[in-house]
Amino acid sequence: MGFNMLSKASQVFTNADPYRVSDYVNQYVGAHRINLPNKRVAEAKLCHRDFGSLDLCRISYGSSVRVTSSGLNTCYHLQVLLKGSCLWRGYGDEHYFSPGELLLINPDDPADLTYSNDCEKFIVKLPVNVLERVCSDNYWKKPIGGIRFSPRHSLQQLSGFDSLLGLVCGESERVHGPSRLREYFTGIIATKLLELLDSNIERExxxxxxxxxxxxxxxxxxxxxxxxxxxxxxxxxxxxxxxxxxxxxxxxxxxxxxxxxxxxxxxxxxxxxxxxxxxxxxxxxxxxxxxxxxxxxxxxxxxxxxxxxxxxxxxxxx
The missing domain is CATH 1.10.10.60 (Homeodomain-like)
Known part of the structure; x- marks a missing residue:
């Protein structure tokens, strides 16, 4: 992938036990469980930054791993596959994600993912209230059951969105970035997701x-x-x-x-x-x-x- 992701300045783990990395992810990024079918290897890596209302994460478990979750409750997960492959199962369907494809997990949607040995992802955790605020600001109708996106997208079809993600990653690593600017970029990402991805939003x-x-x-x-x-x-x-x-x-x-x-x-x-x-x-x-x-x-x-x-x-x- 071409955009500038989190660098070593945001590195939390390198060559680490996958379960240690999983515990950290549970605390900051989203509740889940992992299962390693093969012998455990200490090759997991993780970079993490909080940025306004967002959490940004770049993760690789270093081996084949199955990740399951019963639901994320109050947040959306935007996952961009950077390397390797990832088998997604959901809605009675399954799909192998390849680099450049984007998975959007809605709140309360169960997740069942199997990473390849070389799988690496960039994840954006976005709270529900941020998207709801964007709908209110734009006078868009928020569905009674909540905002929901279709799960599968291609980053190539979202012109310029990779540049936006790269810019946000760079801003997140600035030591003295003002909080106002962070929330400003958070709002832009939420707006672009609602405008560019298939969802159930109605525009009044x-x-x-x-x-x-x-x-x-x-x-x-x-x-x-x-x-x-x-x-x-x-x-x-x-x-x-x-x-x-x-x-x-x-x-x-x-x-x-x-x-x-x-x-x-x-x-x-x-x-x-x-x-x-x-x-x-x-x-x-x-x-x-x-x-x-x-x-x-x-x-x-x-x-x-x-x-x-x-x-x-x-x-x-x-």
């Missing part, structure tokens, strides 16, 4: 006055730092997605998607140009506005303003 239509185009423009500006979907914009305009395309062609000579991207770039350009605004890194600004694929962001910015974001920032400092 936006209510507002004015013409359909005025309502959509206002909605875009009010939610400029969020991922704005075509369906959301169509609900705001109270028309079909096809009619929404015609609406934007008449009023903006553009597609809805391009319009949203241009407005986001305009906000970022103004942010980077303003000497009164504190910029810690261009990467954080880009992610703040929903650009997870940083190379594509830089290309779009240069096409719009004839220079890279770093050039804009440099000009205001000279």
């Amino acid at each position: 239509p936006y209510e507002g006055d004015g013409s359909p185009f005025e309502r959509v423009v206002q909605f875009v500006d009010d939610n400029i730092k969020k991922n704005i979907s075509l369906d959301q914009m169509a609900a705001v305009a109270r028309m079909s997605p096809r009619s929404l395309y015609n609406l934007f062609e008449r009023h903006a000579c553009d597609t809805p998607k391009n319009y949203v991207r241009k407005r986001k770039l305009e906000h970022i350009h103004g942010f980077l140009s303003d000497p009164e605004r504190k910029v810690r890194s261009i990467t954080e600004v880009a992610i703040d506005y929903g650009f997870l694929h940083l190379g594509r962001f830089a290309e779009n910015y240069r096409n719009a303003y004839g220079e890279l974001p770093s050039d804009t920032l440099r000009k205001r400092l000279t």
